Each structure stands twice: as structure tokens, then as C-alpha cells.
Amino acid sequence: MHPQIxxxxxxxxxxxxxxxxxxxxxxxxxxxxxxxxxxxLRVVEDELVDxxxxxxxxxxxxxxxxxxxxASPRRRGKxxxxxxxxxxxxxxxxxxxxxxxxxxxxxxIAQGAGSHRARRLELLPSSxxxxxxxxxxxxxxxxxxxxxxASENWRLRDQVNxxxxxxxxxxQRERELLARQRSFTSEKEVEVARLRENLDRVKRESxxxxxxxxxxxxxxxxxxxxxxxxxxxxxxxxxxxxDTDFVAIELQLESGDYPGYRATLxxxxxxxxxxxxxxxxxxTSGDIKVVGISLRPALLKSSRYxxxxxxxxxxxxxxxxxxYVFRVIK
Amino acid sequence: xxxxxxxxxxxxxxxxxxxxxxxQLLQWxxxxxxxxxxxxxxxxxxxxxxxxxKNCLAPDELVDETLNRVARRLxxxxxxxxxxxxxxxxxxxxxxxLEYLRRTETRAVRLDSVSQLDGPSVEVAAGSDAQxxxxxxxxxLDCLERCLDRLEPENRDLIMHYYHGEQxxxxxxxxxxxxxxxLTINALSIRAxxxxxxxxxxxxxxxxxxx
Numbered sequence: 001m002h003p004q005i006x007x008x009x010x011x012x013x014x015x016x017x018x019x020x021x022x023x024x025x026x027x028x029x030x031x032x033x034x035x036x037x038x039x040x041l042r043v044v045e046d047e048l049v050d051x052x053x054x055x056x057x058x059x060x061x062x063x064x065x066x067x068x069x070x071a072s073p074r075r076r077g078k079x080x081x082x083x084x085x086x087x088x089x090x091x092x093x094x095x096x097x098x099x100x101x102x103x104x105x106x107x108x109i110a111q112g113a114g115s116h117r118a119r120r121l122e123l124l125p126s127s128x129x130x131x132x133x134x135x136x137x138x139x140x141x142x143x144x145x146x147x148x149x150a151s152e153n154w155r156l157r158d159q160v161n162x163x164x165x166x167x168x169x170x171x172q173r174e175r176e177l178l179a180r181q182r183s184f185t186s187e188k189e190v191e192v193a194r195l196r197e198n199l200d201r202v203k204r205e206s207x208x209x210x211x212x213x214x215x216x217x218x219x220x221x222x223x224x225x226x227x228x229x230x231x232x233x234x235x236x237x238x239x240x241x242x243d244t245d246f247v248a249i250e251l252q253l254e255s256g257d258y259p260g261y262r263a264t265l266x267x268x269x270x271x272x273x274x275x276x277x278x279x280x281x282x283x284t285s286g287d288i289k290v291v292g293i294s295l296r297p298a299l300l301k302s303s304r305y306x307x308x309x310x311x312x313x314x315x316x317x318x319x320x321x322x323x324y325v326f327r328v329i330k
Numbered sequence: 331x332x333x334x335x336x337x338x339x340x341x342x343x344x345x346x347x348x349x350x351x352x353x354q355l356l357q358w359x360x361x362x363x364x365x366x367x368x369x370x371x372x373x374x375x376x377x378x379x380x381x382x383x384k385n386c387l388a389p390d391e392l393v394d395e396t397l398n399r400v401a402r403r404l405x406x407x408x409x410x411x412x413x414x415x416x417x418x419x420x421x422x423x424x425x426x427x428l429e430y431l432r433r434t435e436t437r438a439v440r441l442d443s444v445s446q447l448d449g450p451s452v453e454v455a456a457g458s459d460a461q462x463x464x465x466x467x468x469x470x471l472d473c474l475e476r477c478l479d480r481l482e483p484e485n486r487d488l489i490m491h492y493y494h495g496e497q498x499x500x501x502x503x504x505x506x507x508x509x510x511x512x513l514t515i516n517a518l519s520i521r522a523x524x525x526x527x528x529x530x531x532x533x534x535x536x537x538x539x540x541x
Contacts, residue, residue: 015383028383032376032423033416041379043523054496074382074389081530084470088478089493159464264432273435308428318432320425 005037006030011044016064021271045078053082067176070169083162087155094147219243221297224250224290225307227322235304236326244297251309251324253282253289258311261291262318268304268325275299279312300328347398355401359415373397373416377423384427392430396423466537473536477529485525492522 006014006027013019014027030037051057052065069075223238240247251263261282265275280291291309304327310318347355359369374393381389399422404410410418478486488511495503508518 017383028380028424029417029420031380032373032420033414038372038376039520039523042527043519046523046526050493056497071385072382074378077534078530080466080470081474081533084467084474084533085493085526085529087471088474089490092490093494155467159467271431308432310429310432318429320429323428 005034005040008040008044008047011041012048012061015041015045015048015069016061017068018064021269046082049078049082050086053079053086066165066169067172070166071173076166079162083158087151091147091151094151220246220248222248222250223326224252225324225326226252227254228306228325237329238326239329240297240300242330247295247297247300248292249295249307249324249326250285250290250292251307251322252285253291253309254322255289255311258282258319258321259314260312261321262310262312263291263293264308264310265293265295265299266306266308268306274305297330300330302328302330304328347401351401351405354404355397358404358410361415373419377419380423381427386427386430392423392426396426399426469537470533473533474529476536477532480532481525481529488518489522489525489529492518 010019010023011027014024017024019027027037031041032038048057048065048069052062052069057065070079219241221238221240221244223236225236238247253261259281261280263277263280264273266273275295277293280293282289282291284290293307304325307324307326308320309322309324311321312318356367356370359365359373361369374397377393377396378389381392386392396419400410400419413421481489488507491507492504494500504515504518508515511518513521
């Protein structure tokens with residue numbers, strides 16, 4: 001394994017969704033671009049699922065497995081497969097041990113026998129005498145029956161535990177999603193209240209007597225951003241002094257084929273949408289197509305932000321054309 | 331079947347993956363070798379896992395969208411040389427995911443229907459899931475037996491012995507198995523993982539479950 005491949009512990013945290021967004025993005029990229037990492041990821045995921053099925057996960061790891069890993073139907077399918085496979089593998093192991101004890105040669109599960117269950121055996125006698133064969137067959141049948149009953153008992157207990165675990169995971173996921181929806185609702189209410197307040201302020205200012213109106217040029221911070229490419233690249237620093245009225249951002253486009261554009265401002269830390277533009281039109285600056293947006297400084301803190309631009313086709317569909325990352329310094 | 335004369339101004343949504351474009355995609359993914367489609371299948375698998383880890387509702391559809399866009403760009407530009415196939419596929423997948431996020435966010439932010447939550451994951455009613463679970467396990471056991479039948483004997487033997495035992499016993503078994511097979515532990519784990527992946531896919535197809 002070459003030195004840049006993350007260790008199994010980090011991979012496990014990645015699978016449980018507990019890494020930072022930057023680290024997650026790094027491993028997302030590796031999962032597609034690095035053959036060695038992609039293979040190791042599969043191995044670690046199988047081992048994690050097996051550990052869960054075997055009851056080896058505890059504490060926060062178990063909690064994260066239940067709340068995050070089991071949130072996907074596909075991953076729940078992996079767990080169900082692992083449970084069934086474990087049953088078969090254990091039966092296979094038991095069959096091998098019993099064959100060694102009883103002195104008969106046994107061909108264990110699923111070797112073209114067409115059996116309904118993984119518990120059936122084919123026994124080949126090693127003795128020629130009828131009564132010895134009868135005794136050996138009876139003893140083996142008894143052992144098989146015992147093993148089958150024990151396996152059934154384990155399987156049913158496991159089903160009950162699994163059902164309880166899945167129910168807990170579902171309830172937890174419900175609570176998380178509801179909390180998230182409530183957060184969206186309150187954010188929108190705050191935004192509406194803020195817009196109303198701004199509108200009132202503008203109305204007051206527009207009706208103020210001329211002698212009270214102070215004419216002054218607005219303080220504008222202007223910045224030009226180029227689209228983010230893969231890997232580490234320089235992030236533009238944008239200094240926003242306290243008396244700034246607007247932050248005007250010119251976004252250089254790699255292609256200017258669309259009749260319209262729309263921009264969304266997000267906080268990089270939590271991918272939260274801060275602001276959305278209306279419909280924008282591109283213009284030419286030199287020989288480059290650009291779109292311009294203007295942000296109120298109150299929207300921005302000292303943090304990293306991303307502007308995502310989509311092109312609006314003639315048919316009204318949106319297609320992503322670029323993302324632009326910058327860091328605000330206040 | 332579309333050809334190079336297809337104008338670029340044609341709507342992206344109307345573009346369909348032709349046989350010619352698909353062949354071009356396979357060759358581009360192979361990077362000069364002939365994997366017989368194995369590289370394409372592996373890229374699909376990685377993309378499905380990527381979108382699934384993001385808790386996207388329909389990972390397979392997003393993978394189709396991603397590979398269609400890659401194939402379309404290949405068709406229009408004749409070649410993509412500024413980055414590797416895997417890297418470019420990742421970039422496109424990321425865009426597809428961001429668009430998916432925006433679509434789900436737009437649907438989620440409805441002030442007049444708080445209960446209509448359409449987030450990036452699907453929830454199954456706990457009560458019905460327990461009921462289905464038992465029947466599904468019965469079906470899975472049958473399917474697993476059939477799929478094990480279809481494995482090559484050496485792979486069947488390997489997979490059964492690889493998962494034999496618990497914790498310390500399992501580790502010792504694997505060490506012994508690696509020695510018998512003339513493989514390193516790492517190579518053995520990779521081989522077992524691939525055989526297990528084949529079994530999972532076989533069982534999934536047999537049982538008709540989502541994977």
C-alpha cells in the first residue's frame with residue numbers, strides 16, 4: 001500500500017460519515033481515481049459490515065453505523081447479505097467439524113445437490129458393514145438435527161435483534177430529517193423578515209426630505225473569480241472592510257452558451273445555502289464571458305464560501321457550469 | 331445512431347447514448363488496453379458506491395447521467411486529454427451530485443408543506459420492514475445456495491474458509507489459507523472481497539433486492 005492511502009481507521013470513519021467535508025471530499029475523489037484505495041475501501045466496508053453482523057461494534061461506532069450506514073437501502077441490503085452469508089459460513093464450518101468427528105466423508109453445502117436449504121449434507125459411508133453404516137448414519141443425522149436446531153435458534157434471535165436495530169435506525173433518521181426541515185423553515189422565516197426590514201428601510205430612505213439625504217458613493221469591494229478546478233488550488237482572499245456597502249464579484253465563465261445563469265452562494269463548512277441570485281445574463285469582459293453578482297457584506301463572515309453557477313438553457317433546464325471558492329477576511 | 335455532425339446546440343437532455351458513443355466510452359476508459367468492458371463495469375461500481383455514500387435516492391440513475399455526460403463530451407470533442415478518465419468521471423459525478431442536491435433542496439424548502447420531506451434518502455416503515463425481513467431472509471438463503479453452486483470450486487472453497495471462525499480464530503485461519511494459496515494476506519483479502527462481491531451481485535439479482 002503506497003504511503004498516501006488512508007489507513008483502515010480513517011476509511012471506517014469515512015464509511016460512517018464522520019469525517020470533515022474536506023476529508024470526505026478527498027476520499028470521495030480517491031474512491032474513484034485510485035485503484036488501490038478503491039479496493040481497500042471495499043475490503044474495509046465488508047469487514048465493517050461483518051463486524052456489525054457479528055455484534056462486535058460498540059459505542060459511537062455502533063451508533064454511527066445504525067444512524068448513518070443503515071440509512072441507505074443498498075447498504076441495508078449488504079447487511080442482510082452478510083447475515084445470511086454468516087449463517088451459511090458457520091454451517092459450513094460446523095459441517096466440516098462434524099465430519100471430522102464422525103469419521104465419514106461429508107460433502108457440505110451447495111455442491112450441485114439442488115437442496116432447499118444450506119443445511120443438507122450428503123454422507124458417504126466408509127464402512128462396508130450394514131449395521132455399522134446404520135449406526136453411523138443415525139449418529140450423523142442426530143448431529144445434523146442438533147446443528148440445524150441451534151442454527152435456527154441463532155437465526156431467529158438475530159432476526160429479532162436486527163428488526164429492533166433497524167427500527168431504531170429508522171426512528172433516528174426520522175428525527176434528524178424533521179429537525180432539518182424545521183431548520184429550513186425557520187431560516188426562510190428569518191430571511192423573509194430580513195427582506196421586509198430592508199424594504200422598509202429603503203422606503204424610509206427614499207421618502208426622507210432632501211436635506212436629510214446624504215449623497216455619497218457606495219463603498220464597493222470588487223473581486224474577479226475563476227472556476228475551481230480539481231485538486232488544491234489557490235483560494236482567493238477577499239478583504240471586506242467594515243464600511244463596505246457591496247461585494248461585487250465577477251465570475252469568469254468557461255463557456256457562455258446559455259441565455260441565462262443563476263448563482264448560489266454556499267458556506268463551504270456545512271454546504272448551507274446563504275443566498276441565491278435571480279436570473280443573470282453574461283457579458284463580455286475582454287475576451288472572456290462573465291456574470292456579475294453583488295452581495296451585501298452582512299451575508300458574509302470570515303469564512304470560506306462557494307458560488308455555484310448553473311446555466312439556464314432555452315428549455316428552462318439548469319446545468320452546472322462552474323463553482324468558485326473564496327475566503328472572506330473581515 | 332448519431333454522428334459527429336450532430337450540432338452542439340442540440341439540447342443536452344435529448345442526447346442519447348448511441349452504440350458508437352458507448353464503444354468510444356469503453357475505449358477511453360480502457361486507456362489503450364482492452365479490458366473487455368471490465369474497466370467500465372468497475373467505474374460504474376465505484377460511481378454507484380459514491381452516490382450511495384451520499385445517500386442519493388437512485389444511485390444508478392445518477393451514474394447513468396454521469397456516464398452519459400462523459401460519453402457526450404467525448405463524442406463532441408473526440409478526445410478528453412487534459413485529465414485521466416477516472417479523474418474526469420469524478421469531476422462530472424461531483425457536478426451531477428451538486429445538481430441533485432439543489433433539486434432535493436428546492437423540493438424540501440416548501441413553507442406550506444413541512445411534512446412533505448423529500449430528502450436524499452428513503453425510509454421504510456419499520457413495521458413492514460420486519461415483516462418483509464423474514465421472508466426476504468428465506469429467499470436470500472435459497473439464492474445464496476444457488477449462487478454458491480455457480481461459483482468455481484476453488485473460489486467457493488476460498489470464500490467459505492476465509493469467513494470461517496470468529497476474531498482470533500478467523501485471523502489464524504486466514505493466515506493459514508494465505509500460505510496454502512501462495513498469496514499474501516492482502517492479496518487474499520482482495521480476492522475474497524471480489525468473490526464476495528460476485529456473490530452479492532448474484533444474490534441480489536436472484537432475490538430481486540435493491541443493491
